[in-house]
Amino acid sequence: MQRLEQQMTFVAEAGLLKGVLRQTMLTRPARRENSAEHSWHLALMAQVLGDHAPAGTDLGRVTAMLLIHDLVEVDAGDLFVYASAADQARQEAAERAAADRIFGLLPADQGASARALWDEFEERRTPEARFARALDRLQPMLANIQADGGTWREHGITADQVLAKVTLIEDGSPELGRYARDLIERAVRDGILAPAPD
């Protein structure tokens, strides 16, 4: 039963992701989203939006990647996507240490696979990782639009900053990239996202 006990320890530890709050605001209920909910929503998006991934993308692998991509936040917490470069470098180091600890709870073979999958997501070299990262960037934009500006408004983010993030979406799915550009244009037109400063 040792294998099963290790798996259950990991499952219990993973559950702590329900307590890691992200910047993203939900409207119903009105509160910050947590990383467990976010991970579920992304995995569901992979199923629903899979036909906008490049041909040949392994959606099962994308889904598996999305289910574990934020587990490191159990230790490292969530960092806002518009944080400074210095903060992002610190976060990366904390996340690597967290990956060592958390994936290390699993039986060795499973831990190594899960860690490799997480590394793949971070390195963004395969079509699967690129599509997963595209969804991870798109979901907060959708939430901000539903929340009438959400974190854009709260942090005074302007359209040029949001557009700079769209390249990562285009890189994973040209079609979703176009959709995101349209969303941003419409958000500026509707006054829920400030235009780029002159």
Add this chain to the structure above:
Amino acid sequence: MQRLEQQMTFVAEAGLLKGVLRQTMLTRPARRENSAEHSWHLALMAQVLGDHAPAGTDLGRVTAMLLIHDLVEVDAGDLFVYASAADQARQEAAERAAADRIFGLLPADQGASARALWDEFEERRTPEARFARALDRLQPMLANIQADGGTWREHGITADQVLAKVTLIEDGSPELGRYARDLIERAVRDGILAPAPD
């Protein structure tokens, strides 16, 4: 773009699952779990505990099933697993109506697949549905143990009532069924679950 718009409408609607509270108590943070978090945790469990599924079980299908299995609760809400038979019959009718509406938001081909997957989960005839249902039953038990009795204590549930739910776990995975029986025995011994009344 009509296909993509329908998919995005579905994704946004699905997000409302973050507001559907379940009975299960979390300890960190101390609050009720919602159905989006629950769905993520189950999908992660399918990845981690897959080697305890019967040989030949398609884990990708199990995962897809778990990601959508509770979407009907956006309309129908969550019903406690120990509710009366009359309440359960009412819930089933409400869930079928919800499935018609929510899966109907998707492009027709995708809606039909998602609905078939949800029906498969409900009917519990395939190995995939049985394993998915086993995880769905096991996860609240794990949470109750972490929460020092949780909903068992809150609702005065006794060991015989919990044991009656274990058959569904055994049906999907004999090994996880044994694990659940051990858990329950230990919970009674540790005084966090009341023994069966005489």
